[in-house]
Amino acid sequence: MPLIKVDHVVKEFPREHSSLLVLDDINVEVQDGEFVALVGPSGSGKSTLLRTMTGLIMPTRGQVLYKDKPLRDVNLESAMVFQSFALLPWLTVQGNVELGLEARSISPEGRKKKAEFYIEQVGLAGFEEAYPRELSGGMKQRVGLARALAIEPKILCMDEPFSALDALTAANLREEVIRLWSEETFPVDTVLMVTHLIEEAVAMASRVIVMSAHPGKIVGDIKIDLPYPRNKMDEQFNQYCDSLFAMIT
Amino acid sequence: MNVEPLPRAGVSKIVGLLEILEDKGGKDDIYKLARDSGLEFGEFLGIIKGAEMLGFVDTPPGDIIITEAGTAMLKGKIKARKKFFKNQLKKLQTIQLILDAVKRAESQRLERDVVLDIIAIHFPNEEPDGFFDTLVDWGRYAELFGYDADEEVFYLDHEN
CATH class of the missing domain: 1.10.10 (Arc Repressor Mutant, subunit A)
Known part of the structure; x- marks a missing residue:
């Protein structure tokens, strides 16, 4: 049984006199334990597909099944890391990470402990009392990651998580996320990531789904059979990138 | 006491610099790395200065080379x-x-x-x-x- 099954999903957004077709008959199955990257140019509907897969957006036609059951609301077993970090500026790192736990029935003491644990996991120990304004982009995104992990989701969703960061910071975070994902203490084993960078997808994912634009369609789906850590200088790495580029262009 | 000022250089950028260098075999031309980083040149030099102060890189003229300490930094969790x-x-x-x-x-x-x-x-x-x-x-x-x-x-x- 796949963890997620996207079954003939069509998504249209209404416009004044017509509608905009964003996803056109999408069929995907995601297995437990996969790290799936959705890549494609802007307008390919990759972020819409990610949100549809987690129940944040309902399809116009078709359905999304989670553990074989139709998804009718936001999947509470998923958590999202946003490109823009989405931190509350008046809360500290600790406060921002605890915030994600407030909607769950966890005692204040339990929230504090869980937040502290995941703050440490992502390398933010020592930054607990810092406010977002005091943090670099890389540290802000670690907060976003800790907040998502703290709810111990089954699926971690990341929407362009590194694209607001400079190249050096992004290189650091990519590598650390992969390391965390490979560790047994990491609470999540399935990751869905949207990116417009093919190299990023090949560096991180175990499988890459390629989408084309206007309307969004799946034009490729390949497994990346390379050991971690991956090196962009490797010949095989380049071959994967070339094949994926060829699918888009 | 010989003291040096601390440059503007965030930790994530310093570690990212080391990771990119390691991918490139441990050595690169500074100008190429500066170009690839996309950072403003002054900011980029601050990152290199920080990494060098911490003993993670050496900068013989024009080049940047990861040191043993830099490689050791990357090895750990x-x-x-x-x-x-x-x-x-x-x-x-x-x-x-x-x-x-x-x-x-x-x-x-x-x-x-x-x-x-x-x-x-x-x-x-x-x-x-x-x-x-x-x-x-x-x-x-x-x-x-x-x-x-x-x-x-x-x-x-x-x-x-």
Whole structure:
């Protein structure tokens, strides 16, 4: 049984006199334990597909099944890391990470402990009392990651998580996320990531789904059979990138 | 005491620099790395300066080379990296200077303005706010120093 099954999903957004077709008959199955990257140019509907897969957006036609059951609301077993970090500026790192736990029935003491644990996991120990304004982009995104992990989701969703960061910071975070994902203490084993960078997808994912634009369609789906850590200088790495580029262009 | 000012250089950027260098076989031309980083050149030089002060890279003319310490920093998991970073950080005379001042202070806490004064006295040509930001960023990452922005108090982390 796949963890997620996207079954003939069509998504249209209404416009004044017509509608905009964003996803056109999408069929995907995601297995437990996969790290799936959705890549494609802007307008390919990759972020819409990610949100549809987690129940944040309902399809116009078709359905999304989670553990074989139709998804009718936001999947509470998923958590999202946003490109823009989405931190509350008046809360500290600790406060921002605890915030994600407030909607769950966890005692204040339990929230504090869980937040502290995941703050440490992502390398933010020592930054607990810092406010977002005091943090670099890389540290802000670690907060976003800790907040998502703290709810111990089954699926971690990341929407362009590194694209607001400079190249050096992004290189650091990519590598650390992969390391965390490979560790047994990491609470999540399935990751869905949207990116417009093919190299990023090949560096991180175990499988890459390629989408084309206007309307969004799946034009490729390949497994990346390379050991971690991956090196962009490797010949095989380049071959994967070339094949994926060829699918888009 | 031979003390050097701290450049504007966040930890994530320094570690990212090392990771990119390692991918490139441990060595690159500085101008190529600067171009690929997409950072403003002055900012990029600050990152290199920071990495060099911490012993992670060498910069013979025109090149940048990862050192054994730089490679060792990358080997560990997140906790080990923080510990390794702390060891490197404590080797800096500048950090020792601040560390001594905090240790001598009552409750091992100093007001932000006092730290800025120390910076201004020892580094009259430096912009103290940028120096302070790096001190806090590196200090927090290493769990050597803490900073309470509400109270504007800089302090020695409890385990030190």
